[in-house]
Amino acid sequence: MRRTISGLYAVTPELADSALLRSKVEAVLRGGARVVQYRNKAADQRLRHEQALQIARLCRDAGACFIVNDSIELAHDVAADGVHLGKDDDGVGAARALLGPGKLIGVSCYNQLWRARDAVAQGADYVAFGSLFPSPTKPGAVTASRDLLRAAKEFSLPIVAIGGITPDNAAGLIEAGADSVAVVSAVFDAPDIERAARRIAWLFAEHSES
Numbered sequence: 001m002r003r004t005i006s007g008l009y010a011v012t013p014e015l016a017d018s019a020l021l022r023s024k025v026e027a028v029l030r031g032g033a034r035v036v037q038y039r040n041k042a043a044d045q046r047l048r049h050e051q052a053l054q055i056a057r058l059c060r061d062a063g064a065c066f067i068v069n070d071s072i073e074l075a076h077d078v079a080a081d082g083v084h085l086g087k088d089d090d091g092v093g094a095a096r097a098l099l100g101p102g103k104l105i106g107v108s109c110y111n112q113l114w115r116a117r118d119a120v121a122q123g124a125d126y127v128a129f130g131s132l133f134p135s136p137t138k139p140g141a142v143t144a145s146r147d148l149l150r151a152a153k154e155f156s157l158p159i160v161a162i163g164g165i166t167p168d169n170a171a172g173l174i175e176a177g178a179d180s181v182a183v184v185s186a187v188f189d190a191p192d193i194e195r196a197a198r199r200i201a202w203l204f205a206e207h208s209e210s
Contacts, residue, residue: 003065003081003104005126005158007034008200009182011069011137013189014040018051024188025055029062031187031197035180037084039069052078067106072098082106082125087115092122106160111144113151120155127152128182131163132173137184138163146176153177167199174207 010033015021025036036059038052052068056078059066067082068075072095075083082104083095095105106126107119116127129148131141141163152159161173162182170181183200190196 005035005160005180007180007204008032008197009035009037009160009180010187011037011039011182011184013184014042016043018054021051022054024193025058027193028187028197029058029064031194032201033064033197035065035067037067037069048074049077056080075099092119092124096123111142111148113148116152116155120157126158126160127155128160128162130161132161133164133169135164146172149173149176149178167196170200171203174203
């Protein structure tokens with residue numbers, strides 16, 4: 001059964017130390033992450049495959065969704081739940097052809113609603129917008145707004161907000177329509193990763209009860 005995207009979406013930091021990466025992912029999953037995306041553009045193919053396999057197992061054991069950034073082939077090889085594509089990656093059609101109908105395909109749409117419309121037309125399963133706030137991971141990223149999140153509700157697909165999101169500013173994005181918030185440094189660089197993740201995960205629970 002195809003999964004859906006919701007809640008805390010943790011994007012891994014680029015670490016060559018696989019044991020350290022694994023311990024960080026275990027902590028974020030304990031804190032309530034519903035989605036983990038493996039992202040490592042610096043590693044070689046062997047290390048990426050090794051780390052992706054490890055995180056896939058952790059997510060499977062925790063009942064979380066596992067997404068691979070950029071590489072359709074790696075997502076296929078490690079039996080990930082899906083792939084996330086940027087503007088310079090292969091398109092939705094190529095991903096669907098290799099991964100099949102049961103996998104999730106997400107697309108970065110930056111601050112452009114037309115990209116989301118195009119992605120939806122091609123069969124994407126979720127769309128992501130950002131950067132919503134200044135981001136230490138991508139300091140030069142374009143800026144997106146809460147109004148864009150509200151406008152994107154027209155698609156009836158999960159909407160992911162990304163960029164500079166912390167436990168202190170995520171609530172407004174959820175109220176604006178984000179079904180999921182993608183976070184890197186605010187959880188993985190926190191002194192207590194599990195606690196930082198739980199603070200964001202709780203925001204979704206509070207919103208659903210309000």
